[in-house]
Amino acid sequence: MSDFSIVLANLFRAELRTSLMLVAIFFAFLIFGVLAGVQNGWDNVGNTGADNRLVTTNKINFTQALPISYIDRIRAVEGVAQVTYANWFGGFYQEPRNVLVTFAVDVPTYLDIYRSDFALTPGAEAAFLANRTAMVAGAKLAEKNGWKVGDKIPLNSNIYTNKSTGKRVWDFTLVGLLEPVSEDANPDFVLFHHKYFDESVTFGQNSAGYAVLQTVDKSVNAAVSQKIDAMFANSPAETATDTEKAFSKAFASQLGNITLIILLVVGSAFVTILMIVGNTMVMAVRERTREIGVMKTLGFRDGRIFRLVLGESLLLAALGGLPALGVAALLLERIRKDVPFPGLELAPPYLALGILLMLTLGLITGLIPAWKALRLNIVTALGRQ
Amino acid sequence: MGTLIDIRRASKRFVKGRETITIFDKLDLVIDEGDFIAVMGPSGSGKTTLLNLLGGIDRVTSGEIDFADARLDQLTESQLSGWRAANVGFIFQFYNLMPMLNAARNVELPLLLTRLGKADRERRVKTALGIVGLADRAKHFPREMSGGQQQRVAIARAIVADPRMLLCDEPTGDLDRKTADEILSMLQLLNREMGKTIIMVTHDPEAARYASRVLHLDKGRFIEQEAMA
Numbered sequence: 001m002s003d004f005s006i007v008l009a010n011l012f013r014a015e016l017r018t019s020l021m022l023v024a025i026f027f028a029f030l031i032f033g034v035l036a037g038v039q040n041g042w043d044n045v046g047n048t049g050a051d052n053r054l055v056t057t058n059k060i061n062f063t064q065a066l067p068i069s070y071i072d073r074i075r076a077v078e079g080v081a082q083v084t085y086a087n088w089f090g091g092f093y094q095e096p097r098n099v100l101v102t103f104a105v106d107v108p109t110y111l112d113i114y115r116s117d118f119a120l121t122p123g124a125e126a127a128f129l130a131n132r133t134a135m136v137a138g139a140k141l142a143e144k145n146g147w148k149v150g151d152k153i154p155l156n157s158n159i160y161t162n163k164s165t166g167k168r169v170w171d172f173t174l175v176g177l178l179e180p181v182s183e184d185a186n187p188d189f190v191l192f193h194h195k196y197f198d199e200s201v202t203f204g205q206n207s208a209g210y211a212v213l214q215t216v217d218k219s220v221n222a223a224v225s226q227k228i229d230a231m232f233a234n235s236p237a238e239t240a241t242d243t244e245k246a247f248s249k250a251f252a253s254q255l256g257n258i259t260l261i262i263l264l265v266v267g268s269a270f271v272t273i274l275m276i277v278g279n280t281m282v283m284a285v286r287e288r289t290r291e292i293g294v295m296k297t298l299g300f301r302d303g304r305i306f307r308l309v310l311g312e313s314l315l316l317a318a319l320g321g322l323p324a325l326g327v328a329a330l331l332l333e334r335i336r337k338d339v340p341f342p343g344l345e346l347a348p349p350y351l352a353l354g355i356l357l358m359l360t361l362g363l364i365t366g367l368i369p370a371w372k373a374l375r376l377n378i379v380t381a382l383g384r385q
Numbered sequence: 386m387g388t389l390i391d392i393r394r395a396s397k398r399f400v401k402g403r404e405t406i407t408i409f410d411k412l413d414l415v416i417d418e419g420d421f422i423a424v425m426g427p428s429g430s431g432k433t434t435l436l437n438l439l440g441g442i443d444r445v446t447s448g449e450i451d452f453a454d455a456r457l458d459q460l461t462e463s464q465l466s467g468w469r470a471a472n473v474g475f476i477f478q479f480y481n482l483m484p485m486l487n488a489a490r491n492v493e494l495p496l497l498l499t500r501l502g503k504a505d506r507e508r509r510v511k512t513a514l515g516i517v518g519l520a521d522r523a524k525h526f527p528r529e530m531s532g533g534q535q536q537r538v539a540i541a542r543a544i545v546a547d548p549r550m551l552l553c554d555e556p557t558g559d560l561d562r563k564t565a566d567e568i569l570s571m572l573q574l575l576n577r578e579m580g581k582t583i584i585m586v587t588h589d590p591e592a593a594r595y596a597s598r599v600l601h602l603d604k605g606r607f608i609e610q611e612a613m614a
């Protein structure tokens with residue numbers, strides 16, 4: 001027998017009570033683990049993208065379009081190596097809940113700028129360029145939807161009506177698949193020709209949702225941004241130019257302060273658990289006053305008694321928390337298969353934070369009963385006065 | 386046999402509210418190694434407090450207590466813990482076993498305070514349970530045993546670390562006559578065969594007959610000493 005055996009035996013002496021506490025801790029850490037994965041995904045937004053890529057949007061906000069004529073003027077700015085443009089299509093496949101990240105893009109320039117991020121399957125680029133109603137899709141996305149190259153794919157838009165049919169269903173031919181080239185690229189989206197888009201929409205012709213430009217070097221980014229925005233100052237469509245990373249962050253922040261939401265949810269769960277487990281531990285140790293007195297009578301020193309009680313709450317936190325983090329990691333892996341959200345995983349810093357939270361929970365809930373046990377007077381504990 | 390315990394002018398007072406209660410006032414007592422002493426007296430006479438002082442779980446307000454070469458009244462709390470682990474075995478009226486540990490583990494508890502390895506500890510536990518006749522109950526939990534069996538486990542726990550002194554507080558107070566006699570015979574055996582010094586607090590004159598000396602305590606004073614046959 002060791003001290004650990006005593007801790008274990010004490011912890012499971014009231015199996016139902018301990019099981020309930022374990023379940024409570026498990027769910028608190030499961031919530032933490034899953035939300036930490038989401039937060040990690042959020043942290044990753046804006047970490048992708050080349051350093052010398054800038055995005056120009058309408059200064060009002062990115063939902064307002066830019067005149068297509070701006071593209072050539074931007075291309076002429078000193079320090080700009082390449083420019084492309086794109087429109088958000090608002091696409092979905094069959095059901096509105098099956099949202100597809102879909103862009104109408106200027107194909108030749110778009111592929112040129114993003115060649116370092118993803119590549120098309122061999123032969124697909126020529127087919128894409130040649131066919132006006134062609135589309136390409138991320139390989140994982142195609143697999144998920146059961147698409148094969150050569151399939152006719154009807155995509156719906158929740159924004160644009162195709163004026164040739166009068167419907168919001170747009171027909172495309174899948175001509176190629178996108179595979180990531182760089183480690184952090186995640187081409188889980190659909191691209192099709194901006195020309196087809198521009199000719200077919202019922203409003204907003206001759207406009208681009210936003211422009212992406214490649215500078216000759218990241219050192220000229222600031223100067224190029226200033227020049228572009230100055231060029232369109234006081235025009236009907238003033239621009240805001242920033243790095244692609246900053247753009248991605250700003251785009252993501254439109255969905256709300258995810259970090260704050262996660263913090264509030266996790267915080268509430270932990271405060272509740274802290275009160276439940278803390279209170280239960282105090283009661284559990286109080287019930288054992290006489291036994292603690294006996295152990296001290298036998299010669300167990302105060303410090304050892306303190307460690308035994310504290311060890312119990314630490315073990316409780318670990319037994320509830322560690323499996324929860326494991327299940328959270330598995331859940332995130334499962335979700336990642338369905339949701340194109342890179343970084344949706346329990347990354348090492350969040351895993352470490354989870355373990356730190358476990359330690360903190362164990363220490364906070366165990367400190368008061370452990371301190372009381374340490375201070376317990378034998379004569380009082382045994383009722384021998 | 387030499388002197389094991391020497392209590393000199395020991396006083397013990399409690400402060401309760403504005404009142405100071407004197408339990409002992411300048412008490413003297415000498416106990417030789419190998420004695421089996423029964424302490425009797427009415428409730429509130431100071432029997433349990435005397436046992437607490439002898440066991441180093443309470444302190445005198447003034448006076449001195451020598452145990453062999455140690456001055457108990459001068460030891461720190463931590464030193465007293467070590468001293469208790471090495472020198473004293475406790476037997477309580479209500480056994481005070483750990484309910485979540487089986488008999489063997491309850492007996493092993495004091496050995497966790499020694500430097501003995503696992504194999505040595507197991508051997509000693511087996512021996513101690515054998516002495517009290519419960520070798521076959523090693524895996525049983527307290528709730529699975531009768532009062533008499535639990536008290537035997539408590540005795541095994543008290544002797545497993547081979548202390549010089551056993552302090553027993555009403556060890557048969559919760560047992561029927563037959564079982565009480567078995568327990569008392571066992572204590573007598575430990576005293577006679579293993580040389581353990583035993584101090585036993587009891588209300589039971591029958592139990593006191595097993596002792597070699599009976600001390601009658603009243604209002605913090607020994608009013609009578611009686612040598613038994």
